[in-house]
Amino acid sequence: MIKNRTPFPGRRLFADRFSEKILHGVVIVSGLILILITFALYYRSRPVLALQSFPSLLLSQGWHPSRGEFGFLPFIAGTLWVTGVAMVIAMPICLLTSIYLVEYSSKTLREWINPFIDILAGIPSVVYGIWGLLIIVPFIKGYLAPLFGISSSGYCVLAGGMVLAVMVVPVVIHISMEVLKTVPNELRDASMSLGATKWQTVKHVVMRRAMPGIVAAMVLGLSRAFGETIAVLMVVGNLARVPKSVFDPGYPLPALIANNYGEMLSIPLYDSALLFAALLLLLVVLYFNIVSRMILSGTRWSHYYYA
Amino acid sequence: MVQGGVIITMHKHAIEENVFRVLMIASTLLILSVLLLILGTIVIKGLPYLSWSMITQAPKSGYYLGKDGGILNSILGSLYLTGGATIMALMVSLPVTLYLNVYAKKKSRLVYMTRFAFDVMWGIPSIVYGAFGFTLMLFFGLKASLLAGMITVAFLILPVMTRSMDEVIRMVPPPLLEASYALGATRFETAFKVVVRQVMPGISTAVLIAFGRGIGDAASLIFTAGFTDSIPTSLLQPVATLPLTIFFQLTFDHP
DSSP states (O other): OOOOOOSSOOHHHHHHHHHHHHHHHHHHHHHTHHHHHHHHHHHHHHHHHHHSOHHHHHHOOOEEGGGTEEOOHHHHHHHHHHHHHHHHHHHHHHHHHHHIIIIISOHHHHHHHHHHHHHHHHSOHHHHHHHIIIIIHHHIIIIIHHHTTOOOOSOSHHHHHHHHHHHHHHHHHHHHHHHHHTSOHHHHHHHHHTTOOHHHIIIIIIHHHHHHHHHHHHHHHHHHHHHOOHHHHHHSBOOSSOOSSTTSOBOOHHHHHHHTTTTTTTSTTHHHHHHHHHHHHHHHHHHHHHHHHHHHHHSOOOOOOOO | OHHHHHHHHHHHHHHHHHHHHHHHHHHHHHHHHHHHHHHHHHHHHHGGGOOHHHHHSOOOTTGGGTOSOOOHHHHHHHHHHHHHHHHHHHHHHHHHHHIIIIISOTTOHHHHHHHHHHHHHHTSOHHHHHHHHHHHHHHHTOOSSHHHHHHHHHHHHHHHHHHHHHHHHTTSOHHHHHHHHHTTOOHHHIIIIIIHHHTHHHHHHHHHHHHHHHHTOOTTTTTTTOOOSSOOOSTTSOOOOHHHHHHHHHHHHOO
């Protein structure tokens, strides 16, 4: 329809071509934001990378910014502990709930419960943090730790993991449900008509088909947990030591970045080290995201975005 | 014997079925009760302190120690900052989604790559956006201010807004576009006069979703917004937002 290239294109045609160029540019630039972010963080973290090699930054323990020693091991360990605890708590619950809502419950019940899960997804992380401070921390201090014969301040890896678990639940459930819904009904019918029970059908037929998608959902939840800052920071204790049990305080990477904004510019290389931490976080999350998006783009799904 | 065996295995299946059914119902109830617990905690602990002066006054000296004043500065700060960021993000995401769905060839590599990039950006944690905003601030010589916060939050909500808008514009039936072309409209006119009008409700939803994500976020603003007890009067002044206020007050009380 725009084929006729007259020597003096009218204003409308000019607007059409001009807008195409502009919009094309906007699309390209917006797609490059990802690379821009990575590059900006890398550029700023070069000074600390010049001081210490990449492996020694990751694996050394000492964290003494004023002496120029930056060992990220305690923070990486803290992140892994908190994320691990969160996933151990959240995974079975998410799996069971999404199976229940898709395979077992009536449509009415599902439509009743969905908004509640959406609300859970929409609660700001500060509010989760407050909840953790008011409920989880006293609960661990007063009941859970004494139960195991340990005295704990309540500000510990377990508290961070429990708060995080609640935060990843809506994300994982939402995506797993979408994945389970893509399993064709014929498969279920065939299995049931062979005399399998409902649970056998779920276990051997539906789950086998949906497994890659479910794994992707879990990985997306994991990467979400990896970068969560405020809520974890408020309950996890923030002690720069490698935690030895779930009742020890930890200090995850995002909390490190957020907590030291004040001193950042007063100590040399400190800002560089913190932006290196951000780069580290970004690379891990990018990796997780790219892998799980690739798995998910194989299955047909939509409406996975979250507020 | 065979019959007995069948009965026993049937029993085993029935038991397994029931055990898992109970577990599933229990985990669903657990999630619902955690939600109620969170909402209940906030309402019960917070409601008694809500007063008129709290939402109509800026904090006076010593407000956070129990003296007079309110949190008007953070309420307005949140609205200014997120409003500005939403407008900035909209100025990028509307053209991008229109290009992807009206101008570009369907299923071209550019379309696929752009969607993928936004999906991946959606997963980047807000603290990383905060750090990125901080590097931008250093680059442009900006101080922690309303403007810097707006730009950072705009980056944060851009993927959410773009992808949710994209899902809506994708649903526009192709015959609508064809009818518009058949009447001699250019793609520019089709995109901005036909498609935008058709998906207006969807665009508003996307904008609201993005606004909701932006207004609740604190991690990206810790470096970039600064903090103040007064209401900002220019883009270059520091600003307080509600999540930041909550975060700073609580973390200072509980070391």
